Amino acid sequence: MTQPYHRTPDDAGAEALGTCPSAGREDFSMDIFEPHLEEITDDAVIVTDAAGVIRYLNQSAESMFQYSREQAIGASLDIIIPERLRERHWDGFHRAVAHGTSRHSGRLLAVPALRADGSQISVEFTVALLSNASGEVGAVRATLRDVTAQWQAQKEERASAGALKS
CATH class of the missing domain: 3.30.450.20 (PAS domain)
Incomplete structure (x- = not known):
């Protein structure tokens, strides 16, 4: 089962943004992707x-x-x-x-x-x-x-x- 991923593990107000098999890993955070989301679309x-x-x-x-x-x-x-x-x-x-x-x-x-x-x-x-x-x-x-x-x-x-x- 996949876990929802959050903005950062220490962000108390984080919202679930979806699911990802690597969620919960300490080296994986949506913060690294959010600034680039608009750039990676056609x-x-x-x-x-x-x-x-x-x-x-x-x-x-x-x-x-x-x-x-x-x-x-x-x-x-x-x-x-x-x-x-x-x-x-x-x-x-x-x-x-x-x-x-x-x-x-x-x-x-x-x-x-x-x-x-x-x-x-x-x-x-x-x-x-x-x-x-x-x-x-x-x-x-x-x-x-x-x-x-x-x-x-x-x-x-x-x-x-x-x-x-x-």
């Missing part, structure tokens, strides 16, 4: 402050959007949002931050996004509002995946199907 992760300024992005986000951390951190999310969608995005973003909830939480969304070179890609993403103990939203975390190839294949299939009907 999904892009972007965290903004409550104003929509990028405060963190992982290597996958750098690769997907072609911005280095130096370029992206401190910039507005506008760098990846197509201009025609910005007003709608910011209305929803500010409403979610103000109310501490988003109608999109837990839902997979699909939207176009921009790369540093101005090219457009299709992304699917989820958002999570990060709140303090009093419920005030201080940050927003998005997990994104590039689905451009799948979207393009579906578009071509629809075009082929339409041509066959004609």
Whole structure:
């Protein structure tokens, strides 16, 4: 039977984070992994402050959007949002931050996004509002995946199907 692993053996408030066959070993602690969890995923992760300024992005986000951390951190999310969608995005973003909830939480969304070179890609993403103990939203975390190839294949299939009907 596996044991739950905890942040550290001496952390009285540790939460069970899952199970692992090596749990309970004194040389194994989640502390060594936690700082790197966002970096070891193929999904892009972007965290903004409550104003929509990028405060963190992982290597996958750098690769997907072609911005280095130096370029992206401190910039507005506008760098990846197509201009025609910005007003709608910011209305929803500010409403979610103000109310501490988003109608999109837990839902997979699909939207176009921009790369540093101005090219457009299709992304699917989820958002999570990060709140303090009093419920005030201080940050927003998005997990994104590039689905451009799948979207393009579906578009071509629809075009082929339409041509066959004609």
